[in-house]
Amino acid sequence: MKKKTTIYDIAAKLGLTAATVSRALNNNAKISLNTRKLVLETALEMNYEQNKLALALKSGKSYNVGVIVPRIDSNFFSSVIRGIEEELYPKGYHVIICQTNNQENLEIEKINSLLNVQVDGILMSISNANLEEDKGFNKLIRNKNTPLVFFDRKKDIKGVSSVTVDDFKGGYDATKHLIDQGCRRIAHLFNDRKFEIFNNRFLGYRQALLDNGIEFDESLEIETMSNVAEGRKSAKVLLDMDSPPDAIFSSSDFAALGALQEIKECGLRIPEDICIVGFSNEPFTKFMELTTISSVDQFPMEMGKVAAQVFLEEVGNTQDSKITKNIVLTPELIVRKSSLKCKEG
Amino acid sequence: MKKKTTIYDIAAKLGLTAATVSRALNNNAKISLNTRKLVLETALEMNYEQNKLALALKSGKSYNVGVIVPRIDSNFFSSVIRGIEEELYPKGYHVIICQTNNQENLEIEKINSLLNVQVDGILMSISNANLEEDKGFNKLIRNKNTPLVFFDRKKDIKGVSSVTVDDFKGGYDATKHLIDQGCRRIAHLFNDRKFEIFNNRFLGYRQALLDNGIEFDESLEIETMSNVAEGRKSAKVLLDMDSPPDAIFSSSDFAALGALQEIKECGLRIPEDICIVGFSNEPFTKFMELTTISSVDQFPMEMGKVAAQVFLEEVGNTQDSKITKNIVLTPELIVRKSSLKCKEG
DNA sequence: GCTTAAATTGCAATCGATTACAACCTAATT
DNA sequence: AATTAGGTTGTAATCGATTGCAATTTAAGC
Numbered sequence: 097m098k099k100k101t102t103i104y105d106i107a108a109k110l111g112l113t114a115a116t117v118s119r120a121l122n123n124n125a126k127i128s129l130n131t132r133k134l135v136l137e138t139a140l141e142m143n144y145e146q147n148k149l150a151l152a153l154k155s156g157k158s159y160n161v162g163v164i165v166p167r168i169d170s171n172f173f174s175s176v177i178r179g180i181e182e183e184l185y186p187k188g189y190h191v192i193i194c195q196t197n198n199q200e201n202l203e204i205e206k207i208n209s210l211l212n213v214q215v216d217g218i219l220m221s222i223s224n225a226n227l228e229e230d231k232g233f234n235k236l237i238r239n240k241n242t243p244l245v246f247f248d249r250k251k252d253i254k255g256v257s258s259v260t261v262d263d264f265k266g267g268y269d270a271t272k273h274l275i276d277q278g279c280r281r282i283a284h285l286f287n288d289r290k291f292e293i294f295n296n297r298f299l300g301y302r303q304a305l306l307d308n309g310i311e312f313d314e315s316l317e318i319e320t321m322s323n324v325a326e327g328r329k330s331a332k333v334l335l336d337m338d339s340p341p342d343a344i345f346s347s348s349d350f351a352a353l354g355a356l357q358e359i360k361e362c363g364l365r366i367p368e369d370i371c372i373v374g375f376s377n378e379p380f381t382k383f384m385e386l387t388t389i390s391s392v393d394q395f396p397m398e399m400g401k402v403a404a405q406v407f408l409e410e411v412g413n414t415q416d417s418k419i420t421k422n423i424v425l426t427p428e429l430i431v432r433k434s435s436l437k438c439k440e441g
Numbered sequence: 442m443k444k445k446t447t448i449y450d451i452a453a454k455l456g457l458t459a460a461t462v463s464r465a466l467n468n469n470a471k472i473s474l475n476t477r478k479l480v481l482e483t484a485l486e487m488n489y490e491q492n493k494l495a496l497a498l499k500s501g502k503s504y505n506v507g508v509i510v511p512r513i514d515s516n517f518f519s520s521v522i523r524g525i526e527e528e529l530y531p532k533g534y535h536v537i538i539c540q541t542n543n544q545e546n547l548e549i550e551k552i553n554s555l556l557n558v559q560v561d562g563i564l565m566s567i568s569n570a571n572l573e574e575d576k577g578f579n580k581l582i583r584n585k586n587t588p589l590v591f592f593d594r595k596k597d598i599k600g601v602s603s604v605t606v607d608d609f610k611g612g613y614d615a616t617k618h619l620i621d622q623g624c625r626r627i628a629h630l631f632n633d634r635k636f637e638i639f640n641n642r643f644l645g646y647r648q649a650l651l652d653n654g655i656e657f658d659e660s661l662e663i664e665t666m667s668n669v670a671e672g673r674k675s676a677k678v679l680l681d682m683d684s685p686p687d688a689i690f691s692s693s694d695f696a697a698l699g700a701l702q703e704i705k706e707c708g709l710r711i712p713e714d715i716c717i718v719g720f721s722n723e724p725f726t727k728f729m730e731l732t733t734i735s736s737v738d739q740f741p742m743e744m745g746k747v748a749a750q751v752f753l754e755e756v757g758n759t760q761d762s763k764i765t766k767n768i769v770l771t772p773e774l775i776v777r778k779s780s781l782k783c784k785e786g
Numbered sequence: 787g788c789t790t791a792a793a794t795t796g797c798a799a800t801c802g803a804t805t806a807c808a809a810c811c812t813a814a815t816t
Numbered sequence: 817a818a819t820t821a822g823g824t825t826g827t828a829a830t831c832g833a834t835t836g837c838a839a840t841t842t843a844a845g846c
Contacts, residue, residue, distance in 0.1 A: 385701055
């Protein structure tokens with residue numbers, strides 16, 4: 097059984113035409129009941145399976161979508177992809193994965209690569225916010241046949257839909273929660289503000305302070321990359337201050353963890369002395385041995401599902417009047433031990 | 442710019458034939474330097490991009506591989522997939538993701554689905570070890586055109602290659618390490634032994650005890666599912682014993698964490714009173730605030746790369762004499778605070 | 787200047803499926 | 817009995833690229 101059987105094989109065996117077989121198989125056209133039954137039986141017998149490649153070429157639809165992420169082995173992105181796959185598979189689509197490692201050139205290259213294999217759409221989280229509108233994107237946009245949907249990290253390009261999370265609200269809620277816990281000197285570990293997501297968390301933090309009559313203190317705002325070591329370093333700086341903060345809101349769970357470790361090592365208590373809230377709801381935040389970490393959940397799987405739905409709408413929409421959707425999901429603050437002073441919260 | 446340009450468009454513009462254009466584009470046949478240059482320039486001008494779908498249909502190679510996992514949003518599987526993608530993309534392949542949620546029927550369905558879209562190979566981690574050799578697998582094997590490679594969780598089918606980790610050694614090393622730390626009553630939280638991987642960890646544990654003159658005690662061997670709550674439950678059982686263990690080797694990091702939490706809450710110290718070693722080296726094991734958890738690293742990304750290499754060999758091998766490879770990777774015990782009594786380890 | 791070989795390019799089939807249109811047969815209507 | 821409608825099936829083009837073979841042009845050899 098080397099070669100796969102085609103409709104021609106079936107046709108030959110039955111003394112029919114491929115056209116007839118095709119129609120019988122598709123139940124569609126008016127084929128006599130007899131031949132239809134005959135074809136169906138023979139197809140089963142000969143182990144026939146439709147070659148979707150041929151179909152794709154003929155129909156112009158590959159039923160493949162490409163997903164581009166910086167890396168797949170991060171809880172956030174793999175959860176988004178899970179959502180995408182679960183939403184799209186039942187509709188007949190397959191999901192092709194591409195990683196960029198945050199390299200701009202790879203980003204463009206993989207977009208083109210996906211277009212070459214005739215994907216019906218591309219869902220992506222851009223790695224670099226600074227990216228000017230260049231070749232790859234322009235080509236995507238110009239040729240309206242291939243819908244593009246951004247998720248989480250988007251670029252403002254007209255005609256391109258996006259699904260993001262309300263980072264401003266996330267930052268705001270986290271900060272407000274800390275204020276409600278009685279904290280007044282609230283530090284913020286923020287990440288590169290050139291990224292919309294980080295900037296919005298920052299702005300939410302500032303606004304919450306403002307709304308509650310707390311003046312922001314720039315010395316409490318420390319740029320910190322998203323890893324444990326950097327979190328520790330920033331915490332050290334904060335603890336060395338004359339009047340250290342009584343809370344830290346970190347735009348990254350990893351930095352939050354680093355801060356937590358540093359603070360505990362200095363003999364301070366969490367949340368009694370210093371409250372901590374992170375961002376992203378990484379799995380480990382709830383897997384702490386003692387002090388689970390409060391964090392902001394972004395519902396990545398849900399984000400994937402919604403992005404998939406937006407894509408489905410766009411491919412389904414035959415009109416030229418494509419409506420651009422910019423969907424913003426609402427994040428949710430998950431309060432855990434690291435920030436819960438009063439149990440009656 | 443609605444429609445994509447094809448070689449026919451180029452040919453028409455140049456008063457040539459598609460055949461000539463194709464050859465010029467492929468540098469291959471003997472096309473005069475003039476026309477070649479002309480074609481190349483025009484192609485660039487018209488923004489031509491090869492339609493890989495047409496190529497795939499013609500050549501019989503889609504340059505797509507399917508990867509089937511129970512779920513993608515687990516650190517282990519997403520790391521494997523990362524490895525696969527990084528290894529395969531440079532060779533011109535794209536990776537299609539499928540999830541089974543551990544449902545057997547979905548497993549078969551997705552195999553067939555992938556075969557229908559003409560993937561050049563399938564890499565998979567089976568969800569259920571009990572699976573009898575049924576339709577989907579048989580079809581794959583019978584039609585030797587599509588290589589199949591198992592990773593991590595395999596099935597013994599002749600003619601099918603696999604890449605796994607030496608779970609026996611992982612279990613052995615973890616246990617031996619605990620013995621070296623002076624532990625003598627070593628408990629084991631194991632998972633469903635119908636799975637080869639869990640059974641091998643179990644056997645490694647037993648063998649290490651045997652080799653070091655420690656008799657195994659069945660009451661210290663508790664079947665425990667891979668989650669925090671179950672880990673706590675089992676730890677409770679162990680702590681309630683007349684002579685509780687002085688160490689726990691868990692076949693799951695999640696169960697290990699549960700045990701750690703339970704033990705700490707009971708006021709016992711780790712590692713002084715009880716040592717703990719987990720399995721899988723989940724990210725959170727090193728992100729503990731105080732007591733980082735020792736664990737066995739399975740090098741999932743490496744596993745993905747190796748599985749991809751095996752696939753590449755199999756597609757590259759035109760001979761009918763396919764050699765089945767069963768590669769076993771060596772895991773590595775990562776010793777952390779939860780099991781390190783003597784600092785001079 | 788004519789034959790022959792070499793260099794280019796075109797023709798047409800192929801991959802596997804779909805589908806508009808044509809053709810055929812059968813049975814019903816007048 | 818002839819016309820017609822309806823039901824079935826075949827013919828051939830199409831999707832976009834590749835490739836063996838044929839055809840043509842060009843250049844070389846004598």
